[in-house]
Amino acid sequence: MSQATLGDDEELFGEAANEMREDVESSLEEAWGALPAADAIWETDADNVLGVLNGLNSALNAGDAEDHLRDAKKWFTMGQRADAFEDAEDLEDEIADLEAAIEDLSEAGEQVGELTSTIPALRGTLQDIDETDEADADAEEDEE
Incomplete structure (x- = not known):
């Protein structure tokens, strides 16, 4: 191989490396942008707990x-x-930070999902208890 070819190869490799880094940075930027906004998980317009959880x-x-x-x-x-x-330490650190953020979102979603299925059942149980208490109170009044 001639010196000119080796020089061209180094230049091409350098360009490819820069483009690869730009691709990583661009994908990271898009990933950060795709995460929910802080207000989206903090503010609500729901009328009840189940609406909030959903x-x-x-x-x-x-x-x-x-x-x-x-x-x-x-x-x-x-x-x-x-x-x-x-x-590449900065890229590696940012990837780790992004992975942690996505994992936190996923874990929080699982916890909220559990509450979303638990709260209606709990409400039903408490309503049954209230109805039973009311029925017992009515029965006591009738006995008097």
Whole structure:
């Protein structure tokens, strides 16, 4: 191979490495942007607890963030294996932070989902107790 070809190959590799880093950064930016807004999980217009829980459960959905994170990890892994990144710690840290945020959303969603199925049953149980107490009170009044 001639010197010119080697120089061209290095230049092409450098361009590819820069494009790969840009792809990772772009995917990370899109993933962060796809996460729900803080107000979406904090504010509600619901009239009751079940409405609040259903709204919160919907708001805790990571949406397309997981797909964008997967793309970022794919390009990051490829770039690392090709030794294309001079300094990739910042990308690695951001990927870890994003993974943690998505995992937190997922865990919170599971907890809210459990409450969403538990609260109506609990309400029914408490209503039955109230009805039983009322019936007992009515029976006592009738006896007097």
